[in-house]
Amino acid sequence: MGILQKKLIIIIVLACGILAYSFQGFWQKSVDDQARVTVLPPPGNATTANTTTAHGTGSDVVVYVSGGVIKPGVYKLSHGSRVVDAVAIAGGFSPGADAARINLALQLKDEMQVNVPYAVTAVSTPGVPAGSSVTSTTGDRININTASKVDLDKLPGIGPALAERIIEYRTTNGAFKDLTDIKNVPGIGESKYNQFKDKISL
The missing domain is CATH 1.10.150.320 (Photosystem II 12 kDa extrinsic protein)
Structure with missing residues (x-):
């Protein structure tokens, strides 16, 4: 084998080594970039762990249930839920609540307040017969x-x-x-x- 051929083989081997090293570096960089993209949350959609504030998304709504329910508070329900679902998740009607004065079929909206009214009950007053009307x-x-x-x-x-x-x-x-x-x-x-x-x- 001539000297020229040996030099050519050496050049080819070195070129292959350089290409292999370059390819490996490029592949490693791509993997690292992909890992960073996977780990980091999308901008503007980050959530804080242990937060007590509920926020509605496109698939749910957050409402405040108050008044005549067992457990008033802020609740998250799926989009399309009704007032009856909000009352149920709040423990149901409390004694004295007037369910007839609220539209249970109304569809919930995000940031909505569901206030269950109380019924005005007749109170017994000394000296007034039961069933008699008592003015307020x-x-x-x-x-x-x-x-x-x-x-x-x-x-x-x-x-x-x-x-x-x-x-x-x-x-x-x-x-x-x-x-x-x-x-x-x-x-x-x-x-x-x-x-x-x-x-x-x-």
């Missing part, structure tokens, strides 16, 4: 045992939310025995009670 007001005073949410809302310092809490409290615990018992309702303290104490009755 006495003169210019509002009877806190029979007043509706609208009537309670008229009291100074009492908005719709507190009016609903008053009705919820008396439904759960029975009629108020003393005017000061209304201070047991969450959100009603001494100062707020003093704003309307002269405008309420039993």
